Amino acid sequence: MSHIQYTIHRSGTYYYNRRVPKHAVETYGRFIRQALSKDRDEAEAYAKRLNNVLEGSWCNQSSVKPVDVASVVESFKPKSVLLSEMAEEYLSLRKIDQTPPRVALEAFLALAGDRDVSEYTREDAKLFVRHLTMKGNKTTTMRRRVNSLSAILNYAYSELDLDKRNPFSRLLIKGEGEDTFRRGVFTNDQLRQGYERALSSSSTVKLIMPILGETGCRLAEVVGMKVDDIDLENDLIHIRPNQARRLKTSNSERTLPLVGYAKLALIKALEMSDGEYLFPQYIKDGKCYATHASNALNKWLKKDFDGLTAHCLRHKLRDRLRAVECPSDMIDQIGGWRSVGGVGVRYGRGYAMEQMKGWIEEIALSVMPKRYADQLDA
Incomplete structure (x- = not known):
C-alpha cells in the first residue's frame, strides 16, 4: 500500500x-x-x-x-442536509407552481422519513410508487409526483456536489398510460345553459365558467386576475403574473379580446370585487388559492353537467377553434399553449389583436336575452 x-x-x-x-x-x-x-x-x-x-x-x-x-x-466533509431543507431551497429559487412538488414531498416524507438527501435509495423510490398505486392514484399523477421529487434530488446532488444516482431516475411505473381517458367536452347547448345559470345566480364562483369557456384561460389565470388586468373600454383582458399568482409558462402571458358571455360575467364579477382582485375571496395572505375555486366550481359542474369539469371548458374552446379552421399557432396564442409547430412559429410578435378578435367572435355563442344588450353595448 x-x-x-x-x-x-x-x-x-x-x-x-x-x-x-x-x-x-x-x-x-x-x-x-x-x-x-x-x-x-x-x-x-x-x-x-x-x-x-x-x-x-x-x-x-x-x-x-x-x-x-x-x-x-x-x-x-459532506454536509448532512435534510431533504425538506433542500426542497425549501429549491422551491424558493424556482418560479413554478409549488403545489405539485409540495404534495409529492409531503407524501414521500410521511412514507420514507425526512433524512439526509444522500441516504435515499432505489427501494425508497419503488416503495413510494407502490404506495401511490395502493392509494388509487392514476399513472399520470404518479409520474408527476416522481418527476417532482426527482427534480428536488437532482438539485440537492448538484448543490452538495454528491456523486450519486438519483433513485427516481428512469423509474418505471407499471401500466403507465393505460389508465388514461379522454376528457369529456361540453356541447354548445350545455355551455349556453351553464352561462345563463351563472349570470342569473348570486354565486360569484359560477361566473368563472363563462369567462373560462369564452376565453380559454386556465382557471388560476382567471381566479388570480387583478381588476387592473381588465380593460372594458377596449374589451380586453391581460393575462399577466402578479404578486398572488404566477403564470404556468412564458407563453401564458398574453392579451385576449373580451366578447359575449365572458364580458357579461366579468362585468358582474367586477361589481362584487374589492377593487383590487376580481375574486378576492380566493386571495388570502397575498396568495391565490385557485384550488379552492376549482373545487367549488367543479362541484357544481360535475353535478349539473354529467361529471364535466372546468378544465373541459379549455379543451372545448380548442375544439371550437379547430372546427372553424383557425390556424394552430393562433389557437396556441389564444390559449397560452406552447406551440409545437417548429422553430418558425416563435419568430415575430404573433397575430394582431384584430385577427385574434375575429376568430374569437366567430366561435362566440350569441347572447340571446335582450336584458344583456345594454351591458354588451356599454
Missing part, C-alpha cells in the same frame, strides 16, 4: 502531519497534525486539498495568512 503524502496512520485514523516552513512557524508552530478520516481514499483526498490551502496560506514569506486547519478539514 503506497504512502499518502503528509499523513500518518495511528489507531485506525489517518492524520495530516507536516513540518511547517520556517517563515510560517510563528503562525502555525513547528508541526501541523490534524485528524482527517478513517477511510484511506477519503483521507488522501482531504490531505491533498488541505495541502493546497496551507501552501496558499504561506506562499508569501513576508505575510503569512493563517487558516483554521480544523475548520478547513471539516468543510471538506
